[in-house]
Amino acid sequence: MGARCSKFSICWFQSHLKASVLESSDLENGGKGEKNTWPSFSEFSLEQLKAATCGFSSDNIVSEHGEKAPNVVFKGKLDNDRWVAVKRFNKFAWPDSRQFLEEARAVGSLRSERLANLIGCCYEGEERLLVAEFMPNETLAKHLFHWENQPMKWAMRLRVALYLAQALEYCSSKGRALYHDLNAYRILFDNDGNPRLSCFGLMKNSRDGKSYSTNLAFTPPEYLRTGRVTPESVVYSFGTLMLDLMSGKHIPPSHALDLIRSKNFLMLMDSALEGHFSNDDGTELVRLASRCLQYEARERPNAKSLVTSLLSLQKEAEVPSYVLMGIPQGTASPKQPLSLTPFGEACLRLDLTAIHEILEKMGYKDDEGIANELSFQMWTSQMQETLNSKKHGDTAFRAKDFASAVDCYTQFIDVGTMVSPTVYARRCLSYLMNDRPQEALGDAMQAQVVSPEWPTALxxxxxxxxxxxxxxDGQETLKDSTSLEAKRSKN
Known part of the structure; x- marks a missing residue:
């Protein structure tokens, strides 16, 4: 428990977590808890990759990574049971093996939850191969254009736009702002249904083809003039992807801009989404797309400003991606599931209503050690007023008036003469109900400081x-809280 208290101390929250959440760009290592799950970049032998892909069997060819002939992507399984995607270039793609290795190592140094990360390469004779994390749940193109059971939900489309912008911002912050042929086939879905950007488009200076597809209607205008990819060109392609997300079709930017200029932007929206989004959200997404598609490259936004704009549009943020996507969770995940209590299940699902019911049933029984001290001091008028604040907070909390609950509990806490872990817990949930997760985390940690052996705080x-x-980090903390409750129940 000491390590947990140290890791999530208030100082850490203020100096590290708050900055990373607000900036939305520190996606490196996928949070502290996950950094060791990614392998370091490796150089594979051709024999290893042949064995992994059953001799590059045609049965193992996958279309998930958006690559076209003569470059082919195979699904493979390494000796350690890790599933990978192996891209095999045509023999003329990288004549200089040293250049290939340098470029692969540079891309392989990136690690983010928003990327399908590059974990290795192979260069033997004329063979040039890349090895990336395998994404089992297909491409954005499949889910947008060729869906079978249900169209992609509006909340998921907004999440795809945000995660993609975050991926581009992360790459840009690491000096890899150029991405080649960004399109709906380059966005892949992982075990949990989260969208990831394929790392293959980050490779540059190869001779395996043009940086953009041959469809000139979707090509940035400056690329047609110069043949060079710039960060602004990537933003233009991001704009075309936003059109894809809104319409569920691959609409040429010129046609879309004509509709926007004539104020017929609702004709851009996917008819399958009718009634599932507000006009304000649709207008804002159209505005962002049109900014990305400006003819003059300098008038387009950068990835960081796109992230900021898209963060404010997110819907159903508490719902896991696999639920929004309607796919089984952890399709190829080797992780052992936790045996969770009802409280743990509610936290994992972010079912705030269930958490509220649990806290209500628990009452103040975990404050019993503090209650006697409070009753001794109740004779002072100040104490009576303070206790009234708590009482009003409890009434509001019970009535699900969470804004009032925050105000009343804050009055109780700010006096500072009495300490109640349950009040911190209740204000924490009230903050979550009001979409203020940073303040909520501060309260949850404070509750643990007051009562270190209390599973509820964790x-x-x-x-x-x-x-x-x-x-x-959430999964790691959930394990700790589950273990603490099991230990406590044995005593």
Missing amino acids: YLQAACLFSLGMES
Whole structure:
């Protein structure tokens, strides 16, 4: 428990977590808890990759990574049971093996939850191969244009746009702002249904083809003039992807801009989404897309400003991607599932209503050690007023008036003469209900400081971390809270 208290101390929250969440760019290592799950970049032998792909069997060819002939992507399984995607270039793509290795190592140094990361390469004779994380749930193109059971939900489309912008921002921050032929086939879905950007488009200076597809209608205008990819060209392609997400079709930018200029932007929207989004959201997404598609490259936004704009549009942020996508969770995940209590299940699902019911049933029984001290001091008028604040907070909390609950509990806490872990827990949930996860996490950690052996404080920390998008830290904290509760129940 000491390590957990140290890791999530208030100082750490203020100096490290808050900055990373607000900036939305520190996706490196996928949060502290997950950095060791990614392998370091490796150089594979041709024999290893032949064995992994059953001799590059045609049965193992996959279309998930958006590559076209003569470059082919194979699904493979390494000796350690890790599934990988192996891209095999045509023999003229990289004549200089040293240049290939340098470029692969540079891309392989990137690690982000928003990328299908490059984990290795192979260069033997004329063979040039890349090895990346395998994404089992197909491409954005498949889910947008060729869906079978249900169209992609509006909330998921907004999430795809945000995650893609975050991927581009991360790459840009690491000096890899150029991405070649960004399109709906380059966005892949992982075990949990989260969208990832294929690392293959980050490779440059190869001779395996043009940086953009031959369809000139979707090509940035400056690329047609110069033949060079720039960061602004990538933003233009991001704009075309936003059109894809809105319409569910691959609409040429010129046609889309004509509709926008004539104020017929609703004709851009996917008819399958009718009634599932607000006009304000649709207008804002159209505005962002049109900014990305400006003819003059200098008038387009950068990835960082796109992230900022898209963060404010997110819907159903508490719902996991696999639920929004309607796919089984962990299609190829080797992780052992936790045996969770009802409280743990509610935190994992971010079911705030269920958490509220649990906290209500628990009442203040975990404050019993503090209650006697409070009753001794109740005779002072100041104490009576303070206790009234708590009482009003409890009434509001019970009535699900969470804004009032925050105000009343804050009055109780700010006096500072009485300490209640349950009040911190209740204000934590009230903050979560009001979409203020950073403040909520501060309260959950404070509850643990007051009562170090209280599983509820850790459970709520996990819920806050999930709400902040820190999946790996949330999972780690959920394990700790589950273990602590099991240990406590034995005593």
